Amino acid sequence: MQKKITVIWALLLSLFGWGALCAQTPRAEELLRRVDQNEVxxxxxxxxxxxxxxxxxRYVKTFHAWVRGNSDSFMEFTNPEDRFTRYLKRSxxxxxxxxxxxxVIPISxxxxxxxxxxxDLSLEDTVNNESLESRFNAAIAGEEVFNGRPAYVLDLNxxxxxxxxxxxxxxxxxxxxxxxxxxxxxxxxxxxxxxxxIRSEVFGARRFPVESEMRDLxxxxxxxxxxxxxxxxxxxxxxxxxxxxxxxx
Amino acid sequence: MKKHxxxxxxxxxxxxxxxxxxxxEEIGLSLNSKTQADFFQGTGSASGFHYGAEEYANLRLRAPxxxxxxxxxxxxxxxxxxxxxxxxxxxxxxxxxxNYAWAIELExxxxxxxxxxxxxxxxxxxIPFGYSPAWGPADFLNPRNPLQPASRPRAALGTVLFAYPGxxxxxxxxxxxxxxxxxxxxxGARFGLSAEGHTNWGSFQGLYFFEAPSSDYPxxxxxxxxxxxxxxxxxxxxEALYQGNPENPDFAKNLAASLGADYSLPxxxxxxxxxxxxxGLLSSTAALGRGKNHYLNFTAVYLINDWAGLTFSCxxxxxxxxxxxxxxxxxxxxxxxxxxxxxxxPLDKKTFNSGNSAGExxxxxxxxxxxxxxxAELRY
Numbered sequence: 038m039q040k041k042i043t044v045i046w047a048l049l050l051s052l053f054g055w056g057a058l059c060a061q062t063p064r065a066e067e068l069l070r071r072v073d074q075n076e077v078x079x080x081x082x083x084x085x086x087x088x089x090x091x092x093x094x095r096y097v098k099t100f101h102a103w104v105r106g107n108s109d110s111f112m113e114f115t116n117p118e119d120r121f122t123r124y125l126k127r128s129x130x131x132x133x134x135x136x137x138x139x140x141v142i143p144i145s146x147x148x149x150x151x152x153x154x155x156x157d158l159s160l161e162d163t164v165n166n167e168s169l170e171s172r173f174n175a176a177i178a179g180e181e182v183f184n185g186r187p188a189y190v191l192d193l194n195x196x197x198x199x200x201x202x203x204x205x206x207x208x209x210x211x212x213x214x215x216x217x218x219x220x221x222x223x224x225x226x227x228x229x230x231x232x233x234x235i236r237s238e239v240f241g242a243r244r245f246p247v248e249s250e251m252r253d254l255x256x257x258x259x260x261x262x263x264x265x266x267x268x269x270x271x272x273x274x275x276x277x278x279x280x281x282x283x284x285x286x
Numbered sequence: 287m288k289k290h291x292x293x294x295x296x297x298x299x300x301x302x303x304x305x306x307x308x309x310x311e312e313i314g315l316s317l318n319s320k321t322q323a324d325f326f327q328g329t330g331s332a333s334g335f336h337y338g339a340e341e342y343a344n345l346r347l348r349a350p351x352x353x354x355x356x357x358x359x360x361x362x363x364x365x366x367x368x369x370x371x372x373x374x375x376x377x378x379x380x381x382x383x384x385n386y387a388w389a390i391e392l393e394x395x396x397x398x399x400x401x402x403x404x405x406x407x408x409x410x411x412x413i414p415f416g417y418s419p420a421w422g423p424a425d426f427l428n429p430r431n432p433l434q435p436a437s438r439p440r441a442a443l444g445t446v447l448f449a450y451p452g453x454x455x456x457x458x459x460x461x462x463x464x465x466x467x468x469x470x471x472x473x474g475a476r477f478g479l480s481a482e483g484h485t486n487w488g489s490f491q492g493l494y495f496f497e498a499p500s501s502d503y504p505x506x507x508x509x510x511x512x513x514x515x516x517x518x519x520x521x522x523x524x525e526a527l528y529q530g531n532p533e534n535p536d537f538a539k540n541l542a543a544s545l546g547a548d549y550s551l552p553x554x555x556x557x558x559x560x561x562x563x564x565x566g567l568l569s570s571t572a573a574l575g576r577g578k579n580h581y582l583n584f585t586a587v588y589l590i591n592d593w594a595g596l597t598f599s600c601x602x603x604x605x606x607x608x609x610x611x612x613x614x615x616x617x618x619x620x621x622x623x624x625x626x627x628x629x630x631x632p633l634d635k636k637t638f639n640s641g642n643s644a645g646e647x648x649x650x651x652x653x654x655x656x657x658x659x660x661x662a663e664l665r666y
Contacts, residue, residue, distance in 0.1 A: 096592075
């Protein structure tokens with residue numbers, strides 16, 4: 038009889054504990070929505086800097102970028118070695134303007150996933166702005182402390198085929214919902230890239246990452262610090278920015 | 287060699303003095319310089335060891351005119367010795383210093399004006415056509431030299447009016463001076479139009495040009511071209527330029543066409559490109575060869591890491607089985623400075639059997655059995 042009472046108490050306690058945990062932990066979808074609210078924008082304009090550190094070498098690339106939604110982006114490099122080199126992504130097509138050849142070259146689709154100007158980011162990484170909630174199913178994998186911040190850990194699995202990284206793991210700040218860190222896994226299951234937040238800034242009601250580190254794990258001893266300055270979020274950008282005419286100006 | 291001390295400098299000085307008052311703080315100046323030495327083993331009467339040395343700078347100036355336009359200028363500055371000096375002399379640059387030949391060449395000089403609906407460009411400018419990476423049969427106004435793929439495309443004196451009916455479409459009207467620059471009657475002047483569009487599956491461009499009657503073509507010359515680049519696993523490109531030539535209407539002789547594809551292996555460290563060329567004997571690419579029709583260009587780029595790469599390219603004459611394989615290694619010492627080392631070994635059937643005739647791309651025709659080139663390139 039004593040044993041039976043103990044089992045009942047244990048069951049009640051575990052149910053109570055589970056209920057309490059459920060009351061504190063948001064649902065995975067809610068966490069994703071919070072991240073999307075912070076990071077997904079209608080438009081963004083900024084001055085960017087990529088500090089590429091690769092096997093004891095250091096390269097600095099600066100550029101001006103405009104992005105609209107998830108389909109349109111325009112980048113113009115401003116560092117002396119690449120000055121006036123321009124990229125346009127419009128409706129899934131990528132175009133490149135070289136001041137050397139003075140012509141617009143449509144870039145082959147298979148090159149979208151390749152390194153952008155020798156960095157750990159692909160062009161796809163820099164312009165990917167579709168909400169995570171629409172692309173992934175999420176499940177809470179636990180809680181951890183990441184870089185001194187208590188964080189929820191989320192596992193994401195792609196809803197559709199065609200995602201460059203069909204599995205992702207996210208660390209989300211428990212207090213302010215900053216995306217602190219994520220890991221991207223290739224179709225083979227190999228961890229391909231790691232991203233870590235360095236600094237975010239508050240823009241109105243959102244917190245937006247303005248300094249981060251990306252590591253392409255397929256490149257040995259490499260990382261790229263990505264810095265955004267003079268960020269302008271969700272202000273209208275003229276359609277003329279995202280045109281091949283603008284590449285040739 | 288005859289000396290022309292200072293003529294180029296005066297031109298450059300005048301150019302700079304005109305530009306800088308526009309607002310020196312606005313002027314953009316960029317530099318691409320090369321220090322290069324090559325060594326080769328000559329053939330025939332020029333057999334034996336030869337060398338060439340060259341210091342080259344491409345100096346580019348860009349002066350914005352408020353938000354309404356940009357004025358561009360670019361110069362090539364060259365100092366050379368050995369075979370490089372001989373090449374300068376052969377091109378008509380015959381100024382000489384103590385132990386070197388030198389040249390200042392005007393490379394670009396044009397105005398780009400932005401209107402709300404139209405863009406206008408005029409001057410010495412590049413007028414590109416087509417998407418072909420190696421042969422460029424439609425790129426007839428500024429023809430490329432596939433044997434020197436790294437060289438910057440040349441310019442033509444002309445004017446272009448662009449209209450952009452959509453964000454990914456472009457219409458253009460062209461006029462370009464005749465090839466005979468000093469001719470005053472306008473015979474050989476070229477007038478044309480083109481349309482270009484980009485869709486989800488790829489890009490296309492069509493063009494038409496009329497060349498005014500001249501002594502070469504008393505009834506004028508019509509040119510029509512089409513270039514397509516399409517993405518489907520691989521990226522395919524096809525391009526053709528046909529010239530309606532009343533003096534010699536043979537279709538095959540007036541057609542230049544290329545077909546090719548490129549592909550990057552997963553990981554992006556290897557990029558492969560192959561392109562075939564049919565070159566009609568009177569066509570836009572006829573100057574490349576000596577009476578042959580079929581060519582192939584293959585290029586493989588292997589990026590060893592971010593600062594070192596190997597490029598193998600081979601241009602082949604398919605009819606006489608002559609080949610021009612080149613292997614190049616490049617190494618970026620620091621951001622903006624790249625060292626390169628390349629080796630070129632022309633081959634033909636005569637290389638392996640002296641009883642065979644010399645090939646178009648073989649050692650006898652090119653005047654060398656091998657060539658090694660070392661250089662350093664600075665961009666700033």
